[in-house]
Amino acid sequence: MPRIARTGNEAMAEAMRQINPHVVAAYPITPATEIVMIFAGFVANGVVDTQFVAVESEHSAMSACVGAAAAGCRVMTGTSSQGLQLMSEILPIASALALPIVLCEVNRALSGPINIHCDHSDTMAVRDFGWIQIFAENAQEAYDSVLQAVVIAENMQVRLPAMVTTDGFIISHCMERVEALEDAEVKKYVGEFKAVNSVLDVGKPLTMGCLDLQDYYFEHKMPIVESMKKAKDVILEVGLDFGKQFGREYGLVENYKMDDAEIAMVAMGSTCGTARVVVDELRGKGVKAGLLKVRAFRPFPAEEIKQSLSKLKSVAIMDRSDMFKNQGGQVFTEIRSAMYGGANSPILTNYIYGLGGREISLDDIRKIFAEQKKNAESGEVSQLIQHFGVRI
Numbered sequence: 001m002p003r004i005a006r007t008g009n010e011a012m013a014e015a016m017r018q019i020n021p022h023v024v025a026a027y028p029i030t031p032a033t034e035i036v037m038i039f040a041g042f043v044a045n046g047v048v049d050t051q052f053v054a055v056e057s058e059h060s061a062m063s064a065c066v067g068a069a070a071a072g073c074r075v076m077t078g079t080s081s082q083g084l085q086l087m088s089e090i091l092p093i094a095s096a097l098a099l100p101i102v103l104c105e106v107n108r109a110l111s112g113p114i115n116i117h118c119d120h121s122d123t124m125a126v127r128d129f130g131w132i133q134i135f136a137e138n139a140q141e142a143y144d145s146v147l148q149a150v151v152i153a154e155n156m157q158v159r160l161p162a163m164v165t166t167d168g169f170i171i172s173h174c175m176e177r178v179e180a181l182e183d184a185e186v187k188k189y190v191g192e193f194k195a196v197n198s199v200l201d202v203g204k205p206l207t208m209g210c211l212d213l214q215d216y217y218f219e220h221k222m223p224i225v226e227s228m229k230k231a232k233d234v235i236l237e238v239g240l241d242f243g244k245q246f247g248r249e250y251g252l253v254e255n256y257k258m259d260d261a262e263i264a265m266v267a268m269g270s271t272c273g274t275a276r277v278v279v280d281e282l283r284g285k286g287v288k289a290g291l292l293k294v295r296a297f298r299p300f301p302a303e304e305i306k307q308s309l310s311k312l313k314s315v316a317i318m319d320r321s322d323m324f325k326n327q328g329g330q331v332f333t334e335i336r337s338a339m340y341g342g343a344n345s346p347i348l349t350n351y352i353y354g355l356g357g358r359e360i361s362l363d364d365i366r367k368i369f370a371e372q373k374k375n376a377e378s379g380e381v382s383q384l385i386q387h388f389g390v391r392i
Contacts, residue, residue, distance in 0.1 A: 001246070006178045008171035011139040012078070012104045012164070013038035014178075015146035017048055018186035021102075022073035022193070025053035025064035030116050031168040032080035032106035039078075058083035062090035062101075069099035070208050072195030074150070076101070080168065081108035081122045088126050094161045095130025095224055097208055098196075100153035103131075103163040104146060106172045107269065107320075109356045117357020118168035120269070121321040123297075124330045130224040132162035132231055133298040135268040139176040141295075142166045144248055147181075148238050150190045155238075157230040159196065167270040169357070181246060189245070228299045235296055252301035254293040255308055257283060261290030263372040264309065266335060267318040268294045271360055278365040289369055294331065302338035309339065312346040313376035316368045320354045328352070328385045347375045353388040364389065 006014060012035050016024070024043075026036035043052040053068075055061045058079050069075045079087060084105060094101050109115040110122050123133060134149060136142035142164060149162040166172050181189070195201075199208055212220055236251055243249025254272075257279055258264060265275050272293045282289040292308050292315075294301065309315055319329025327333055332350035339345045351368055354360050368388070375381055 001179050001181060004178050004180050005175050006139055006143070007034070007173050007175050008136070008139040008142050008166040009034035009106070009173065010038060011143040011178050012146055012166070013042075014180060015143050015186075016076055016104070017042050018181070018183050019074070019076070019147070019150055019190055020048045021050055021076045023051045023053065023065070023068035023075045024077055025055055025061045025068065025075075026077045026079070027055050027058045027061045027083065029058065029080050029083040031108060031172045032078045032083070032104065034172070035078040035104050035106070058086040059089060062087040062094065065101050066090055066094050066097065066099060069094070069101050070097060070199050072198030072200055074193040075099075076104070078104035078106070080106040081110060084122045084126060085110065088129070091126055091129040091131060091161075093209065096221070098159040098223065098227070099161060100159055101161040102146065102149045102153055103161065105163045105165045106168045107165050108168040115356040116168070118170055119320045119355045119357065121355075123163070123165050124321045127298055127330065130160060130228070131298060132158075132160055132235075132296070134162065134164045134296055135294065136164060136166050136171065137270060137272045137293065139166075139171060139174075140178050140248070141250075142171065143178055143180065144242065144250065147186060147189060148242055148250065151238050152231065152234055154193070155234045158227050158234050160224070160227050160231060165269070170270045231299050232301065250295065252296040253304050253308065254295060256291040256293065258290035258292060258308055260288055262288040262313045263315070263369060263376050264290040264292055264312050265316045265318060265365070265368065266292045266294060266305070266309075266331065268297065268331065269320070271318055271320070271354070274360060274362060275365055278362055278369060281366075282369060287369075287373065297331075300334055302334070305335055306338050306342060309335070309346055310342055310344045314347040314372040315349070316372050317348060317350050319350060319352045322352045322355065322387075326385075332385070347379070347381050349375065349381050349383070350385045351388040352386065358389055360389070
């Protein structure tokens with residue numbers, strides 16, 4: 001298993017190279033441009049035999065991906081921010097047609113104002129379009145998750161598109177050590193692609209994308225619901241199998257020093273790496289702190305989160321985006337809903353932070369944990385929703 005130095009973008013492009021999809025259709029956008037740019041180099045140099053389709057917009061990119069996947073191809077692409085929003089008209093079509101497209105998404109703030117740095121507003125804006133969403137903490141997890149996403153999406157119990165996300169510039173452009181697999185290992189792991197319901201199968205003619213009014217539209221949305229339910233077990237099975245084969249196990253969530261924790265932080269993406277350092281510091285001082293990393297946001301792991309948090313006294317829930325409805329961020333509202341009605345529910349505080357790429361430092365996280373300690377001691381929350389780090 002070779003150890004290589006790669007940025008998050010390079011790690012994702014490397015995974016794509018080893019997967020060698022039939023078709024990649026893409027349009028460049030910062031900070032995801034490098035993923036498809038590097039892959040286009042692989043195509044130009046004959047390293048892969050992928051058909052690369054350079055299109056005029058992200059809307060066209062996802063449209064081409066849908067067409068290629070419907071024709072019976074293994075398909076991948078990449079994008080970010082406004083590009084993901086331009087794709088948004090086509091994203092629910094991909095899930096409705098059960099097309100296992102894999103998208104490398106680099107989390108970036110949405111305009112306006114114009115901003116090219118990290119928050120999660122772009123990915124959160126399309127969270128309910130029937131796509132599996134996996135948030136990677138670092139370049140290693142991004143590489144591993146892209147490989148797993150192919151296996152998860154193409155599983156016959158799932159057959160849904162999937163996006164693997166990294167945090168813009170923080171992960172996408174920062175170099176780390178990555179333990180890559182051998183090309184032969186990846187080829188064996190992802191397996192041969194098996195086309196399902198190809199529109200080019202003349203022996204089994206079918207229609208895709210037809211008009212579907214009130215008589216059957218509702219029923220034809222239910223396969224997405226059922227596939228999302230089944231996807232939870234498939235993600236767990238694939239993550240467990242990946243661990244057995246390659247030594248790095250993954251799940252829907254990750255509990256870090258949560259067994260006896262009294263206070264904790266819930267986070268996604270690169271912030272988890274920073275939070276681990278503070279948890280270790282606090283543990284060294286006798287404070288029973290923990291971290292719950294949410295890796296899969298879709299399907300939402302409600303039961304797993306509820307099980308992890310139910311014995312705690314106070315929890316900080318970190319949102320790197322806001323819904324602008326005065327009820328907190330997306331992660332907070334979903335976790336609050338999951339905890340509703342439970343016999344043991346901790347004090348919850350929502351911290352909306354890091355919008356537009358604003359840094360979240362070790363000192364910031366120390367301050368948040370200190371507030372959780374006070375909440376646990378007093379038995380009440382001082383401020384339910386905080387826009388943390390905003391200058392006054």
